[in-house]
Amino acid sequence: MSKPSSTDKQATLTEARQRIDSIDQQLQSLISERARWAQQVGRAKGPLKAAVEYYRPEREAQVLRGVIDRNDGPLPNAELVRLFREIMSSCLSQQQPLKIGFLGPEGTFSEQAVRKQFGHAAYGLPLGSIEEVFQEVAAGNADFGVVPVENSGQGMIQMTLDMFLVSKATICGEVELRVHQNLMSLSGELKDVKRVYSHPQSLQQCQAWLRVNLPNAERIPVSSNAEAARMARLAPESAAIAGDAAARVYGLKIVAGPIEDRSDNTTRFLVIGRSIFPRSGNDRTSLLVSVRDKPGALYDVLKPLAEHGISMNRIESRPAHTGKWQYAFFIDISGHVDDEALQAALDEMKPAAADVRVLGSYPVALP
Amino acid sequence: MSKPSSTDKQATLTEARQRIDSIDQQLQSLISERARWAQQVGRAKGPLKAAVEYYRPEREAQVLRGVIDRNDGPLPNAELVRLFREIMSSCLSQQQPLKIGFLGPEGTFSEQAVRKQFGHAAYGLPLGSIEEVFQEVAAGNADFGVVPVENSGQGMIQMTLDMFLVSKATICGEVELRVHQNLMSLSGELKDVKRVYSHPQSLQQCQAWLRVNLPNAERIPVSSNAEAARMARLAPESAAIAGDAAARVYGLKIVAGPIEDRSDNTTRFLVIGRSIFPRSGNDRTSLLVSVRDKPGALYDVLKPLAEHGISMNRIESRPAHTGKWQYAFFIDISGHVDDEALQAALDEMKPAAADVRVLGSYPVALP
Structure with missing residues (x-):
C-alpha cells in the first residue's frame, strides 16, 4: 500500500473537520431538544418540589441498555454509557440537581460510584460515615445515598447491611466498580x-x-x-x-497482574433512597428475611424461591439484634417485586419467616 | 388556565419519552460517527505515538465557542460546554488518553481544572508539587500539566511564575474556576x-x-x-x-454573600506543555521579558505593544535569579504570536530588552 501524500492527508483532515463541525451542530440541537423535552416531562408531572421526583432510575437503565444494544463502535460501551449518563445528568439538573450523600472525603471510590451513577451535574454530599449517609437520606437532606456493600476480595461490608436492620432505607440501584490490581x-x-x-x-x-x-x-x-x-x-x-x-x-x-486473590475484584455499591421504583426489565430484588430459630427454618424460607424458578444471587446472614430472632438474612434474587412469580414466592415465604421485608427492586448494574 | 387532566399529563409524558428515545438514538449515531471521524483524523496524521499529537487545543476552543454562539437554551453555556468537552475527551481517548499532571491530591481545585479542560476520559496524574508538574511535562511523562497561576484574592502564585525562569515549559491554555464565598x-x-x-x-x-x-x-x-x-x-x-x-x-x-474581599474570586490555572499551538481566533500570549537594569528600560519594552495597539492584560515582575539582570517581567497580552501586529511589536521590543521569550499563545479561557 502506498503512503498517502501530504496533500491527501490535508484533504482528509479538512474533510474530517468539516464533518465533525456539522456533527457537532446536530449534536447540540439534539441535546438542547432533549433538555426541552425533559422540561416537558417535569411540567407534566405538575409543580413538584424535589429533584428526586423527576428521577426515574428504571427509565435511565432502559435508555442505557438501549445504548449498549445499539452500539457498534468505535467507542466502548462504558464510554458511551458515561456520555449518556452525563447528558441525562445535565437534563435532569435543569429542575434542580439531585443531592447524593456518600462516604467522603471527595476523590474516593465512593465518589467515583456517585459520578458513575448520577453524572457530574448532581451535587455530591460527602459524609463522615455510612451511618450518616443513611440518616441524611432518611431525613430528606440527601435524595439518594451511595454506600459500599461488597468487595469481592473481602466479602460484604457489614456496617451497610446492619444499617438496614435499623433504618427504613430502600435500595434503588447498584453500582459496580471493577478494579484489577x-x-x-x-x-x-x-x-x-x-x-x-x-x-x-x-x-x-x-x-x-x-x-x-x-x-x-x-x-x-x-x-x-x-x-x-x-x-x-x-x-x-x-x-x-x-x-x-x-x-x-x-x-x-x-x-x-492481575494479582488480586479473587479474580473478579469488584466493589459493589448500593444506591439507597426512600421508595421502590417500577420495573426496568432487568432487575434485582433485595430481601431482608428474619427467621425463627428452629431447625430447617432457612430451608423453608428458600423453598418458594426455588419452586418459582427465581434465582438467588447472594445470601448473607447477620445477627438480628432483636433478641427475639436469631438471624436476619440478606437475600438478593433476580426479578422485580412487581413480577408475578416473585409476588407468589414472597407470599409463600411469609408463613415460614418471622418477617420478610423487601428492601428494594432495582436495575441490575450497568457497565 | 385550566389544570391539565391526568389523561393529558399521561399523554404528554408518553410523547416526551418517545421523543427522548428517538433523540437518544440520533445522538448515539452522531457520537459514534464523530468518534469514527476522529479516528480518521488520527490516521491521516500517520502513525504517531503519543496522544498529545492528536490534541489541538485551538481547534477545541473553536468548537466550544461555536457551541456557545449557537446556544439558545435551555441548558446553560457552561453545562453544554461541559458535555462537549466530555464528548471530545472520549473521542480523543480512542487513540490513547492524554496524561495530565497536576498538583495533587485528587479531589482538589487543580483536579477540577484538569477535568474542566480535558474531561474525564483523560488520565490525571496527581503530583506532589508545582515543580514536579513542570518536571514531568519536561520529561514527557505527562502530556500536559495544569498549575495554579493566579488567585484574584491573593494575586499571582509565585512558585509557578518562577518555574518558567528555570524551565522550558510552554503555555498551551488557561482554565478559570470561579468561586464565590x-x-x-x-x-x-x-x-x-x-x-x-x-x-x-x-x-x-x-x-x-x-x-x-x-x-x-x-x-x-x-x-x-x-x-x-x-x-x-x-x-x-x-x-x-x-x-x-x-x-x-x-x-x-x-x-x-458573596463575602470575598475581591468580588471576582477566580482561580486561574495554566496548561503547560512542550509546544506552542496555532491560532484559535481569540488568544492570549504570555511573554517573559528580562530587562537591563537602566532607567526607563521597562517603558522602552512596553512602548511597541502600545504603538501596535496590543492590549496588555497582566504584568508581574520577579527577581530574575541570574545576577546579570535585575528583573524578569511576566506579561500577558491579547493576540497570538502568529499575528502580524504582535510579530512586529516583538521585533521592536527585542533591542530594548535583554531577552524576550514567548512562553505561549493559547485560547482565552472558556466558561
Missing part, C-alpha cells in the same frame, strides 16, 4: 522488589499472591494506590500495587 | 455566629469581611469547605465559609 515497578523485574507500597485494602486483596511470590518484601501501606505508584517511581527496589492505569500514568512496568 | 449557618443569623470554619485559603480570601462583621468570632481552619459546612451543620453557633452549592447540599442558610 497489578504489581508494578521501574524495572518490571520481580527479583528487584524489596518493598511493596499500596493502600491497606489493596495489600489485603493481594495477600495470598504476595505471600507466595514476595514472602520477604516489606509491605508499606500508604494513603492511595496513586501515592504508591508515585513512591515506586522514586526507588528501583520498590514496587506498587495499583490499577494498570497507574502504570501508564507513572511510567512503571507491570511485574505481574 | 458565602457565610452560612443553620439559623442564617449573623448574631448567632461564634465560630467560623473554612479552608485556610477561604478564610484568607474573606479576612476583611470577617474583621468588620465578625471581629470576635473564632476562625477555625479545616481541610476543605465541604468539611466546614459539615461542621457548621452540627452546631448552631457555628458558621462555614463555602460556595453556595454547599449551603444547598448541607441544608444551611446563607448569612451573607
Whole structure:
C-alpha cells in the first residue's frame, strides 16, 4: 500500500473537520431538544418540589441498555454509557440537581460510584460515615445515598447491611466498580522488589499472591494506590500495587497482574433512597428475611424461591439484634417485586419467616 | 388556565419519552460517527505515538465557542460546554488518553481544572508539587500539566511564575474556576455566629469581611469547605465559609454573600506543555521579558505593544535569579504570536530588552 501524500492527508483532515463541525451542530440541537423535552416531562408531572421526583432510575437503565444494544463502535460501551449518563445528568439538573450523600472525603471510590451513577451535574454530599449517609437520606437532606456493600476480595461490608436492620432505607440501584490490581515497578523485574507500597485494602486483596511470590518484601501501606505508584517511581527496589492505569500514568512496568486473590475484584455499591421504583426489565430484588430459630427454618424460607424458578444471587446472614430472632438474612434474587412469580414466592415465604421485608427492586448494574 | 387532566399529563409524558428515545438514538449515531471521524483524523496524521499529537487545543476552543454562539437554551453555556468537552475527551481517548499532571491530591481545585479542560476520559496524574508538574511535562511523562497561576484574592502564585525562569515549559491554555464565598449557618443569623470554619485559603480570601462583621468570632481552619459546612451543620453557633452549592447540599442558610474581599474570586490555572499551538481566533500570549537594569528600560519594552495597539492584560515582575539582570517581567497580552501586529511589536521590543521569550499563545479561557 502506498503512503498517502501530504496533500491527501490535508484533504482528509479538512474533510474530517468539516464533518465533525456539522456533527457537532446536530449534536447540540439534539441535546438542547432533549433538555426541552425533559422540561416537558417535569411540567407534566405538575409543580413538584424535589429533584428526586423527576428521577426515574428504571427509565435511565432502559435508555442505557438501549445504548449498549445499539452500539457498534468505535467507542466502548462504558464510554458511551458515561456520555449518556452525563447528558441525562445535565437534563435532569435543569429542575434542580439531585443531592447524593456518600462516604467522603471527595476523590474516593465512593465518589467515583456517585459520578458513575448520577453524572457530574448532581451535587455530591460527602459524609463522615455510612451511618450518616443513611440518616441524611432518611431525613430528606440527601435524595439518594451511595454506600459500599461488597468487595469481592473481602466479602460484604457489614456496617451497610446492619444499617438496614435499623433504618427504613430502600435500595434503588447498584453500582459496580471493577478494579484489577497489578504489581508494578521501574524495572518490571520481580527479583528487584524489596518493598511493596499500596493502600491497606489493596495489600489485603493481594495477600495470598504476595505471600507466595514476595514472602520477604516489606509491605508499606500508604494513603492511595496513586501515592504508591508515585513512591515506586522514586526507588528501583520498590514496587506498587495499583490499577494498570497507574502504570501508564507513572511510567512503571507491570511485574505481574492481575494479582488480586479473587479474580473478579469488584466493589459493589448500593444506591439507597426512600421508595421502590417500577420495573426496568432487568432487575434485582433485595430481601431482608428474619427467621425463627428452629431447625430447617432457612430451608423453608428458600423453598418458594426455588419452586418459582427465581434465582438467588447472594445470601448473607447477620445477627438480628432483636433478641427475639436469631438471624436476619440478606437475600438478593433476580426479578422485580412487581413480577408475578416473585409476588407468589414472597407470599409463600411469609408463613415460614418471622418477617420478610423487601428492601428494594432495582436495575441490575450497568457497565 | 385550566389544570391539565391526568389523561393529558399521561399523554404528554408518553410523547416526551418517545421523543427522548428517538433523540437518544440520533445522538448515539452522531457520537459514534464523530468518534469514527476522529479516528480518521488520527490516521491521516500517520502513525504517531503519543496522544498529545492528536490534541489541538485551538481547534477545541473553536468548537466550544461555536457551541456557545449557537446556544439558545435551555441548558446553560457552561453545562453544554461541559458535555462537549466530555464528548471530545472520549473521542480523543480512542487513540490513547492524554496524561495530565497536576498538583495533587485528587479531589482538589487543580483536579477540577484538569477535568474542566480535558474531561474525564483523560488520565490525571496527581503530583506532589508545582515543580514536579513542570518536571514531568519536561520529561514527557505527562502530556500536559495544569498549575495554579493566579488567585484574584491573593494575586499571582509565585512558585509557578518562577518555574518558567528555570524551565522550558510552554503555555498551551488557561482554565478559570470561579468561586464565590458565602457565610452560612443553620439559623442564617449573623448574631448567632461564634465560630467560623473554612479552608485556610477561604478564610484568607474573606479576612476583611470577617474583621468588620465578625471581629470576635473564632476562625477555625479545616481541610476543605465541604468539611466546614459539615461542621457548621452540627452546631448552631457555628458558621462555614463555602460556595453556595454547599449551603444547598448541607441544608444551611446563607448569612451573607458573596463575602470575598475581591468580588471576582477566580482561580486561574495554566496548561503547560512542550509546544506552542496555532491560532484559535481569540488568544492570549504570555511573554517573559528580562530587562537591563537602566532607567526607563521597562517603558522602552512596553512602548511597541502600545504603538501596535496590543492590549496588555497582566504584568508581574520577579527577581530574575541570574545576577546579570535585575528583573524578569511576566506579561500577558491579547493576540497570538502568529499575528502580524504582535510579530512586529516583538521585533521592536527585542533591542530594548535583554531577552524576550514567548512562553505561549493559547485560547482565552472558556466558561
